[in-house]
Every structure is written in structure tokens, then in C-alpha cells.
Amino acid sequence: DSGVTQTPKHLITATGQRVTLRCSPRSGDLSVYWYQQSLDQGLQFLIQYYNGEERAKGNILERFSAQQFPDLHSELNLSSLELGDSALYFCASSGLPEDTEAFFGQGTRLTVV
Amino acid sequence: GQNIDQPTEMTATEGAIVQINCTYQTSGFNGLFWYQQHAGEAPTFLSYNVLDGLEEKGRFSSFLSRSKGYSYLLLKELQMKDSASYLCAVSPADSSYKLIFGSGTRLLVRP
Numbered sequence: 001d002s003g004v005t006q007t008p009k010h011l012i013t014a015t016g017q018r019v020t021l022r023c024s025p026r027s028g029d030l031s032v033y034w035y036q037q038s039l040d041q042g043l044q045f046l047i048q049y050y051n052g053e054e055r056a057k058g059n060i061l062e063r064f065s066a067q068q069f070p071d072l073h074s075e076l077n078l079s080s081l082e083l084g085d086s087a088l089y090f091c092a093s094s095g096l097p098e099d100t101e102a103f104f105g106q107g108t109r110l111t112v113v
Numbered sequence: 114g115q116n117i118d119q120p121t122e123m124t125a126t127e128g129a130i131v132q133i134n135c136t137y138q139t140s141g142f143n144g145l146f147w148y149q150q151h152a153g154e155a156p157t158f159l160s161y162n163v164l165d166g167l168e169e170k171g172r173f174s175s176f177l178s179r180s181k182g183y184s185y186l187l188l189k190e191l192q193m194k195d196s197a198s199y200l201c202a203v204s205p206a207d208s209s210y211k212l213i214f215g216s217g218t219r220l221l222v223r224p
Contacts, residue, residue, distance in 0.1 A: 002155060033212075042117075043156070043200065043214040056211040090155060102212075104155035 003027065004105035006091050012111045018079040021108045025072055025093030031055070032074040033094075033102060034066055038087040049074055081112045115139045117215035119201050124221045125191055133186045133218045135201030143204040146212065147175050147186045150198045159186070159199075188220075196222045 003026035013019055025032050034046040045058035049068035060066075063081075068074040078085060088109050092102040116138045125131040137145070144163040148156035162168055162177035162184060174187040186199055198217040205213060 002157075004155075035214075042216040043202075043212075045211050045213065048211060058211060088153075101158045101161065104157070106155050107153075109153075 002103040002105065004091060004093050004103050006089075006105035006108050008108060009106065010109050010111075012113060013081060015081055015083060015112055017081050017112075018077065019081065019110065021076040021078070021089050021091075021110075023074045023076070023091030023093075023105060025074070025091075026103055029093035029095050029103075030072065031094045031096065031102075032068055032072070033092045034060075034074070034076050035090045035092065036087050037090060037107075038084075041087075043090065046076070078110070083112050086110055086112045115203075115205065115213050117201055117203060117213060119199075119215045119218045121216070122219045122221070124223060125188075127191055127193060127222055127224050129191050130187065130189050131191060131220065133188070133199050133201075133220065135184045135186070135215060137182050137184070137201070137203045137215075139203045139205045139213060141205045142179060145175075145177055145184050146202040146204070147173075147184075148200040148202065148214075150200055150217065152198075156200055191222050193222050193224070196220060 005024040030051045033048045035043045046060045048056040066076045088107045090107045092104045094102040119135045147159040150156040160175035167176045172189045177184045200217045201215040202212040
């Protein structure tokens with residue numbers, strides 16, 4: 001158990017809908033990262049937050065947004081869902097942005113039908 | 114551009130040694146990571162290299178040559194549970210932890 005908690009574990013929704021994925025980092029970790037892993041694809045970096053502020057952005061679609069709250073949990077919002085958004089969404093956390101090791105949650109498997 | 118290459122699949126025998134190679138071309142370099150990922154599970158951290166040379170950690174070792182843009186992960190005394198995907202990832206210099214991942218190498222360990 002990495003200490004990073006993601007909910008829900010599985011989500012099935014229809015095209016055009018909006019979903020929110022939630023991540024609670026390890027106790028004391030200030031950085032949260034979101035990654036997308038499609039079938040047979042590598043992990044794609046989406047966005048990073050550090051202590052509530054956006055720190056780095058990857059190839060995140062405009063339909064996607066994220067935030068980190070004062071209690072350091074983070075949410076990833078996916079809207080106007082398309083079939084191609086079906087993927088595993090991982091959250092990872094670390095104490096400092098410079099930390100060499102980040103701990104991944106178990107992921108949320110999103111299926112868009 | 115950013116590019117990380119590693120073999121798609123490898124097969125090895127239980128008890129043997131296997132080397133998984135990774136080559137990278139990125140805009141700057143701030144470290145190279147290896148992660149293990151079992152199907153449908155979270156990646157777990159294996160190693161981190163920022164200086165040239167070999168880092169050994171139990172049955173796993175990782176090597177880095179920055180001048181060649183090359184790394185390898187060496188797994189010794191293979192066990193069946195080592196069957197997994199092994200992900201090479203690079204942290205480019207412009208962000209300490211915006212990791213760029215390779216597509217991963219699926220390792221199958223046979224009895």
C-alpha cells in the first residue's frame with residue numbers, strides 16, 4: 001500500500017458526461033501528479049500541483065481540469081467525455097517537487113461507453 | 114522532441130539474468146527512473162539514476178550513461194513474480210517531476 005488513495009476504483013459512464021476523480025496523497029506529501037494510461041500506452045503526464053498551486057502541465061485536454069484543495073487532496077474533472085478517454089487514471093504524490101520517488105495510487109479505471 | 118525507447122516485450126527463464134535497455138532523447142535531463150507495473154496495478158518505484166554509473170539494490174541494478182542517453186535495468190535471479198511491465202521514465206530539466214514515460218517493456222518469466 002503506497003498510502004495514496006484514489007476513488008472510485010472503477011467508473012463507467014456515457015459519452016458526453018462529466019466525472020470527477022479523487023486523490024488523497026500520502027500523509028505529509030504536498031505534491032500531487034495526475035497521469036493517464038490508455039490501453040497499451042505509456043503513462044502520460046497530465047498535471048502537477050504543489051501545495052495547492054499548479055506547478056507543471058502536460059498534454060492535458062481543455063475538457064480536463066484539476067485542482068488541489070487546502071487539505072491537499074486533489075480532484076481531476078473530465079467533461080464532455082469521449083470513448084477515447086477510457087483509460088486508467090493514476091495519481092501520485094511526493095513530499096517535495098524535487099523528491100526522487102513518487103508514490104502512485106491504485107488508479108481509477110474509467111470506461112466511457 | 115521528447116523520445117524514450119525501450120523494447121516492447123522480453124522473455125526470460127526463472128533464475129536467469131535479464132537486461133532491459135532504455136534510450137532517451139529529451140530536452141534536458143534531471144534524472145532517470147525505473148518503475149515496475151503489474152497489469153492493472155499502480156507503478157512501483159524501482160530506481161533512480163542522475164549520475165553516470167551503476168546503482169545496485171538487491172536483485173535489481175540500474176545503469177546510466179548520460180552522454181549516450183542510455184540506461185538499463187538489470188534483474189538477477191529472476192522469479193516468476195518479476196513478470197510485469199518495466200517503465201523507463203525521464204525527468205526533463207524544465208520540471209523536477211514532470212516524468213516522461215516510455216511505453217514500457219513487458220517481461221515474461223518462464224519456469
